Amino acid sequence: MRVLLPYAPPAAGRPATGRPAPGGRAADEVDLAAAYAWPAPTTGVSVRVNFVASLDGAAATDGHSKGLSSPGDRRVFSVLRSWADVILAGAGTVRAERYRAPNPDATTRAARRARGLAEAPTLAVVTGSGDLPADLPCFDGPARPLVLAGSGIPEHAARNLAARAELDVLREQRPGVGAILDALGRRGYRRILCEGGPGLLATLADADAVDELCLTVAPLLVGLGPARLVEGVLGAPRRFRLVQVLEEDGFLFLRLQRRQPDGH
Numbered sequence: 001m002r003v004l005l006p007y008a009p010p011a012a013g014r015p016a017t018g019r020p021a022p023g024g025r026a027a028d029e030v031d032l033a034a035a036y037a038w039p040a041p042t043t044g045v046s047v048r049v050n051f052v053a054s055l056d057g058a059a060a061t062d063g064h065s066k067g068l069s070s071p072g073d074r075r076v077f078s079v080l081r082s083w084a085d086v087i088l089a090g091a092g093t094v095r096a097e098r099y100r101a102p103n104p105d106a107t108t109r110a111a112r113r114a115r116g117l118a119e120a121p122t123l124a125v126v127t128g129s130g131d132l133p134a135d136l137p138c139f140d141g142p143a144r145p146l147v148l149a150g151s152g153i154p155e156h157a158a159r160n161l162a163a164r165a166e167l168d169v170l171r172e173q174r175p176g177v178g179a180i181l182d183a184l185g186r187r188g189y190r191r192i193l194c195e196g197g198p199g200l201l202a203t204l205a206d207a208d209a210v211d212e213l214c215l216t217v218a219p220l221l222v223g224l225g226p227a228r229l230v231e232g233v234l235g236a237p238r239r240f241r242l243v244q245v246l247e248e249d250g251f252l253f254l255r256l257q258r259r260q261p262d263g264h
């Protein structure tokens with residue numbers, strides 16, 4: 001992997017591709033933990049979103065994101081998780097991608113402890129219908145997921161979910177971003193990593209609640225059919241500032257931060 005931005009001119013006698021990376025290493029040994037370091041916010045919560053998309057904005061091929069991913073994307077995915085208190089996902093993603101509760105290896109657990117984080121992030125799933133069947137792998141892990149449900153979930157779904165997850169039935173039929181982030185903040189989760197999907201991202205983007213977007217751009221065109229990155233109407237375009245670009249095998253790893261109303 002190499003760093004394209006922030007740009008550092010090559011040192012004399014070194015090829016242009018051998019630029020130093022965050023952490024001061026050679027370009028082909030980017031210190032990803034440093035490149036994606038995520039200090040806890042001083043107040044409130046911080047929302048980071050991680051996505052992979054094709055050049056034309058598709059978020060899936062054949063119903064899941066695997067066909068868009070790469071070894072570099074999987075490394076970035078793991079590093080982003082290693083900085084998070086909680087992984088937030090919509091029920092559509094948990095069903096389509098057969099999500100498991102995060103279970104980091106010993107090295108990652110040690111790194112997390114050193115950062116003052118719990119050994120593993122919690123998986124939090126948002127659902128309006130409560131349709132999260134008992135055989136989903138997210139219920140198999142060592143830790144119970146947190147399920148944030150809309151007020152209209154059927155009684156039998158609530159009973160089944162309460163048996164295998166920490167269930168929080170929120171006040172709204174379709175909980176808004178405020179209720180979702182409050183429910184996470186109340187539990188002490190401050191670094192919130194949202195891994196999609198496009199429905200939940202639309203809700204977050206519409207509320208202008210995305211502080212940072214970590215977007216892998218896969219070098220392929222997919223065409224119409226699969227969901228796009230954002231599947232929903234936004235009240236206004238949301239603007240971001242590009243702060244970092246890494247590259248490997250033609251895949252671009254963009255790190256974008258929300259532009260403040262004053263343009264910064």
Ligand SMILES: NC(=O)c1ccc[n+]([C@@H]2O[C@H](COP(=O)([O-])OP(=O)(O)OC[C@H]3O[C@@H](n4cnc5c(N)ncnc54)[C@H](OP(=O)(O)O)[C@@H]3O)[C@@H](O)[C@H]2O)c1
Nearest residue numbers: 051052059063064090091092093127128129196197199200
């Ligand atoms: N490329 C990527 O990085 C990436 C990442 C994630 C997912 N994906 C792909 O995206 C596709 C799934 O798309 P999707 O839009 O269905 O994913 P999604 O956003 O994860 O799921 C949408 C579902 O989440 C629940 N939900 C979202 N916001 C809610 C809210 N405010 N209140 C209550 N429930 C809420 C609802 O669940 P209920 O239906 O249970 O009510 C809704 O139907 C799959 O093909 C997956 O592979 C790609």
